[in-house]
Amino acid sequence: xxxxxxxxxxxxxxxxxxxxxxxxxxxxxxxxxxxxxxxxxxxxxxxxxxxxxxxxxxxxxxxxxxxxxxxxxxxxxxxxxxxxxxxxxxxxxxxxxxxxxxxxxxxxxxxxxxxxxxxxxxxxxxxxxxxxxxxxxxxxxxxxxxxxxxxxxxxxxxxxxxxxxxxxxxxxxxxxxxxxxxxxxxxxxxxxxxxxxxxxxxxxxxxxxxxxxxxxxxxxxxxxxxxxxxxxxxxxxxxxxxxxxxxxxxxxxxxxxxxxxxxxxxxxxxxxxxxxxxxxxxxxxxxxxxxxxxxxxxxxxxxxxxxxxxxxxxxxxxxxxxxxxxxx
Numbered sequence: 001x002x003x004x005x006x007x008x009x010x011x012x013x014x015x016x017x018x019x020x021x022x023x024x025x026x027x028x029x030x031x032x033x034x035x036x037x038x039x040x041x042x043x044x045x046x047x048x049x050x051x052x053x054x055x056x057x058x059x060x061x062x063x064x065x066x067x068x069x070x071x072x073x074x075x076x077x078x079x080x081x082x083x084x085x086x087x088x089x090x091x092x093x094x095x096x097x098x099x100x101x102x103x104x105x106x107x108x109x110x111x112x113x114x115x116x117x118x119x120x121x122x123x124x125x126x127x128x129x130x131x132x133x134x135x136x137x138x139x140x141x142x143x144x145x146x147x148x149x150x151x152x153x154x155x156x157x158x159x160x161x162x163x164x165x166x167x168x169x170x171x172x173x174x175x176x177x178x179x180x181x182x183x184x185x186x187x188x189x190x191x192x193x194x195x196x197x198x199x200x201x202x203x204x205x206x207x208x209x210x211x212x213x214x215x216x217x218x219x220x221x222x223x224x225x226x227x228x229x230x231x232x233x234x235x236x237x238x239x240x241x242x243x244x245x246x247x248x249x250x251x252x253x254x255x256x257x258x259x260x261x262x263x264x265x266x267x268x269x270x271x272x273x274x275x276x277x278x279x280x281x282x283x284x285x286x287x288x289x290x291x292x293x294x295x296x297x298x299x300x301x302x303x304x305x306x307x308x309x310x311x312x313x314x315x316x317x318x319x320x321x322x323x324x325x326x327x328x
Contacts, residue, residue: 009177010048010057010185020044020061027055027287028077028126036064049173051188053128056166058082060121060142076127078195079113080154084120087111090150102153102163104199109128125166127192135196148199158198165194175238183239196258215240215250220320223263230263230293263284266308267292270302275315285312 010027016018020042021033025101029047030110035042039255041062048057079086088095091109095101105111107129154163169187173179218240222231236259237244249261278288286297288310294300305310 007177008050008179009173010046010050011174012046015326024059025066027057028124029072029075032066032068034066034068036066047170047174049170051169051173051184051186051191052292053131053185054188054191055124055126056170056191057124058121058167058170059124063076069111069113070177071110071198072105072107072129075107076132076148076195077111078104078125078127078152079105080123082121082123086113086120093150095150097151100153101266102154102159103150104150104152106145106150108148119219123166124190125195131189132190132196136200137193139196139202141199142251152199154198158201158203162194162198166191171241172239175241178233180226180228181223182223183222186221186225198324212253213216215242215247216254219247219251219259220262223259223266230267231258234251264303265307267294268304271304271312272315274307275312276318278316279319280316283316288312288316292299 012023014023017033017035021031023044023046024031024033027046027050043062045060046057048055053224079088079097080099081097082099085321086097086103088097088103089112090103090105090109095103097103118149134328153159168192172187219236222236222239231239232243237247240247242250247259249260255262271288271294274288274291275283275285289297289300301312308315
């Protein structure tokens with residue numbers, strides 16, 4: 001993992017218009033930012049999650065402003081004021097966005113945010129155009145390009161559920177700023193899925209898990225989608241937003257096991273899949289095991305044999321025989 005990669009979590013404050021413009025451009029798009037009043041003390045704050053295909057942030061301006069941007073071209077954008085009212089336009093259509101009604105900006109029409117008369121807190125979500133359109137095609141079939149309505153009801157139903165999930169996403173990234181890249185990619189995809197389903201009027205499946213089940217679901221999500229080093233109990237707890245003891249008790253209650261055992265099983269499964277697909281002339285069991293967090297080779301070999309009934313070296317050797325047969 002490169003040391004100069006973008007850290008997903010960001011919380012920043014700007015106290016001049018120029019600094020606010022620069023910060024907004026870093027997170028979203030180049031734009032013109034014009035105060036509509038002469039505030040004695042101007043400030044802009046951003047609390048954001050940057051996940052590659054998705055940027056979601058809570059943005060707060062201390063005074064009324066106007067924002068002008070070019071068409072987004074490569075992205076879809078959704079803005080909803082959590083406090084105040086936002087006057088904006090999507091192409092020729094004027095939208096008065098409120099807490100219950102979001103403004104949706106497509107990539108192929110000019111847009112403008114005319115500002116608001118009072119200080120506002122806005123939830124702004126930027127989503128990769130190609131991924132959004134691919135998700136629409138998956139939902140409606142190939143060639144079904146969709147031009148979304150410029151307004152999205154976020155008061156109830158799928159829209160409200162999506163907004164709640166986006167706010168949870170931002171809170172999660174703030175708790176875990178150095179988020180694993182695989183998990184970040186999963187969360188971005190889930191955000192796009194939720195937006196498309198809401199914009200197409202699909203209702204989410206009803207789901208109200210008990211507290212323990214919800215904790216287990218969140219931690220298992222982290223375990224499955226994390227690609228880097230194995231998670232500590234503390235990292236699992238941070239992701240779920242609870243303490244480590246709560247994670248342990250939830251796993252014991254719901255699954256009758258520990259989170260570390262569940263993670264170990266997931267990592268063993270990954271090792272076996274890689275050994276089965278490997279080449280014994282190029283790969284080694286030790287290298288594959290280390291990639292998945294097993295640093296003590298003897299202990300790993302015992303766990304592997306216990307789980308799969310054979311030594312990991314046999315799995316790798318078997319992949320070589322299968323490859324030779326396939327190319328023979």
